[in-house]
Amino acid sequence: MNSHWVPGNRITLLENGEGYYPRVFAAIAAARQEVLLETFILFDDKVGRQLQQALLSAAARGAAVHVLVDGWGSPDLPASFTRPLLDAGVRLRSFEPAQRLFGARINLLRRMHHKLVVVDGQRAFVGGINYSIDHLAEHGPLAKQDYAVEIEGPLVGQVQAFCRANVEAPQPARRQWLRRWRAGLRRKDLEAPAGEGALAAFVTRDNHAHRTDIERHYRAAIRSASERILIANAYFFPGYRLLRDLRRAARRGVQVDLILQGRPDMVWVKRASELLYRHLMRAGVRIHEYTERPLHGKVAVVDDRWATVGSSNLDPTSLSLNLEANVIVRDEAFARHLRERLDELLETCCERVELPTPGRLLSAWIVLRSMVVFHALRRFPDWTRRSSRQAPRVVPMQPEQQP
CATH class of the missing domain: 3.30.870.10 (Endonuclease Chain A)
Incomplete structure (x- = not known):
């Protein structure tokens, strides 16, 4: 990393x-x-x-x-x-x-x-x-x-x-x-x-030497958690390994709270995240939808000791395509302050998502649909990288030009 x-x-x-x-x-x-x-x-x-x-x-x-x-x-x-x-x-x-x-x-x-x-x-x-x-x-x-x-x-x-x-x-x-x-x-x-x-630490991701650095910091913190994980993320559709780490943390008794978009600026974002709800909630992960206005944050706190703030969402574009930058902080005072701000958000502006109880046929359909969409979206960044390997352009703006 x-x-x-x-x-x-x-x-x-x-x-x-x-x-x-x-x-x-x-x-x-x-x-x-x-x-x-x-x-x-x-x-x-x-x-x-x-x-x-x-x-x-x-x-x-x-x-x-x-x-x-x-x-x-x-x-x-x-x-x-x-x-x-x-x-x-x-x-x-x-x-x-x-x-x-x-x-x-x-x-x-x-x-x-x-x-x-x-x-x-x-x-x-x-x-x-x-x-x-x-x-x-x-x-x-x-x-x-x-x-x-x-x-x-x-x-x-x-x-x-x-x-x-x-x-x-x-x-x-x-x-x-x-x-x-x-x-x-x-x-x-x-x-x-x-x-x-x-x-x-200042941690970045790019499409060359540091493709998974931010995700690996998240996963290391989640795996080491003993009390609580609190994540607020605007665009939430992480990979299998991070989802697995969250489920395992919840099953070993860690309180795992996710604050996700309830009033999204793009409806498809919420629809994609909802495909993961049952998979996470059945393991004990608690999901809260922020309903006051669009959530754009990308922050997390673990055990009031580890925290991150930055530009990286937990979705395929941020974790596999975009150039991103986060700060990771190991400081109890900062982590506690961020956790208190997120807890206030959770208590005053969020709605707890309840686990639905559909019939067996509907449940099977939900599982099949979620699997297809999940794997398609997770493979999408790899497909795009293979189809476009040229280096990105950085172009100076000229007085007579628009960007």
Whole structure:
């Protein structure tokens, strides 16, 4: 796994746009040397324009500003939005720009799904929150529930080394990219002395050397659990091994609680997750559907000692196709705080799913349907990788172009 555990970190949980945007925009606007930002979604709306102004403030102060957006998640940024940034010296790039056929986007797979910010090598932000107004409660009933963390301490150096490698790597020189990142992780400024603060690791997944790292961290934590596992995940359709680990944990007496979408932004997501309900609940896993608004979080807590916050869902696209980034934290204070926030969500905004008792014929049909869909979806990423092996493109934006 590509984790490098370092102690001595201060990690602050940020909830929704209300908690996240003021902190990250203030940090960016005050930057003096460097801003590294990677995001799946950046829209030209109220939130996007606030980010634009923060980036312009950093560039005006002389900071080197690098912004990488995903071409599928951020396909329609107008020149009126990008031109002021480019004119100020901000380096804007698009990961796999959207390809269109008869006006429809066709290159959905293998997305850059990170949500990362590093400011002056001193402060980093990692999580699942994009730059769009639908992460604010004022957006209404479709506003998303989500989480991120603000990091101070030696772990920032890992995130910075990773983002710098993305900036510097020519495509498709993937092996050089990985060597530069690993070399950056060996620098002395990443060697943290023992002391107070959270023990944490920055863990990523890609389609080359680190295909299963995030999933393996989840599975290791689940297998070691002795008291409770609490997972809140927007798009839940993991592989057989992770499902097996959850069932085994529940059967040995661990309280396993899953918070999943009850009011999804995409209906098919809930339908897919429901295929797993009986399989999990019959082993004792408790499933709760968050019904207040769409759940977009990707967080988990195990035994109030282990926690993760990041961009990775537990579904085939995040675990097998997308580029993802999570922070893993081994700190009782942080894990307990995140667990308390999730418990409040569970108690006030969730509905417990009850195990149905269908007849024998219906039960057999449900099992057969679930097996077919489950294996088809789990094989889908392998099929797509075999059919498309070319390296992804990262394209600099030009003043006269849209991404």
